[in-house]
Amino acid sequence: MRIYNTLTQQKEEFKPIEPGKVRMYVCGMTVYDYCHLGHGRVLVAFDVISRYLRHRGYDVHYVRNITDIDDKILARADENGEIYSDLTGRMIKAMHEDEARLGVLSPSEEPRATAFIDEIIAMIHKLIGSGHAYAADNGDVYFSVDSFSDYGKLSKKKLEDLVAGARVGVQEAKRSPADFALWKAAKPGEVSWDSPWGEGRPGWHIECSAMSTKCLGDTFDIHGGGPDLLFPHHENEIAQSECATGHKFVHTWMHAGAIRVNKEKMSKSLGNFFTIREILEKYPAEVVRYFLVSSHYRSQVDYSEDSLAEAGRTLTKLYHALRGITPAKDSDVPEGDHDRRFAEVMDDDFNTAGAIAVLHAVANDINHYRREGNEDQAKRSAAVLVRLGGVLGLLQQDPEAFFQADTGGELSAADIEAMIQARAEARKAKNFAEGDRIRDELLEQGIVLDDSREGTTWRRG
């Protein structure tokens, strides 16, 4: 299996540190607002990655943290006039709802920064002791980037450039403009924790170093996150962790691609972001997931109404293949060519676009077999489709549930069934005009009818 490593800028043969086991850490959310589609992309990308690693037989220990203390959280809580922990509690709950709807499985562990203050302080203490960090006069503690000769190895940045490019008005207390805070002194009235350097709270970067080291050890296999975390966050994590432990921090660095909206990066600073829950009001969750999975995790994707609509049509087609048949028992269907092809493309840096092409090939088989009246083979292929779809977190619903999911239309399922019944009677009496009228009426409500030998089924289009 080959994985693209941001650190070496190439695909590398993946060799876990401990055979059969994968230790993976992904930077999660800072919980001061609802998750947006960019978060969704990271969530889904690493969900697929962990699912596939498990499918490949690895014992995956997947840690994804929650940053539940930071400047933005305090600012927002202040704005809302609430205690910061009430805000983070609400947002964590919302995040878990969004994840569940997108079919993202829970990570093995979900550490929160505020529960790791002791470990954070211990790590900072160690860094000061070894001369990699210093307590400044203002109560902050900074990491000294000059003390780490490898600084910049992930982002390929040169320290001189960073220092030269630093904004004017940098913190006076810093020895070098590129130094970053490990511990921030508390401002009056702010929530804080006691430390050897006075009351304060951890900086953002040190949290991840402390949590990942505590949960996964000094060195682990995969560290992932969003594209904009590469610098400075991940660069800083490397500096902190490698200086604190004396060991290599991470073998493989993985970064997801950015989501764009109208040719612009979707970001909080641009204010052009869509929250996951906003999008889920308009599209079924699995369609959103299909959209995200249908392009490679490292590529940039454009969010648009059209692309979601297309994803919906395509997923509908796949579910049509599964409609009305009971898949064979998974264990009765040994791995075949499609399984092998699927593994081949996924082994190549998780090529989900290629994997979806395999799904379509399997769906094609099912439709062929059904046309030939070969129910048995159709059921076996259906088992393969559900099996492979499951690795991508797709096609796990009952097809009727997918087709008939209530999207807030005016008609209930019972109303629709009644109209279909009326139409069937009209058609039986050769009153096609009336039958078509009913069909058109349903179509106006977004209900599409599919006739087959066995009768008429419907879906919300």
Add this chain to the structure above:
RNA sequence: GGCGCGGUGGCAGAGUGGUUAUGCAGCGGACUGCAACUCCGUGUACGCCGGUUCGAUUCCGACCCGCGCCUCCA
């Protein structure tokens, strides 16, 4: 300015030194009372210029264009 990524058919999106991506949309046909679904068939492609090669969309170099990071951001 520094560092990095990318330019594939109407659109989305994989991949490859010589041979089918796949999907959506379109077109023709089969099925259907008519449709939908499904099936069969079908067209349009690799930014530009050089180089390497028997042969390059695929490798190398220049160029043009787009994008990301360099500042809180997934």
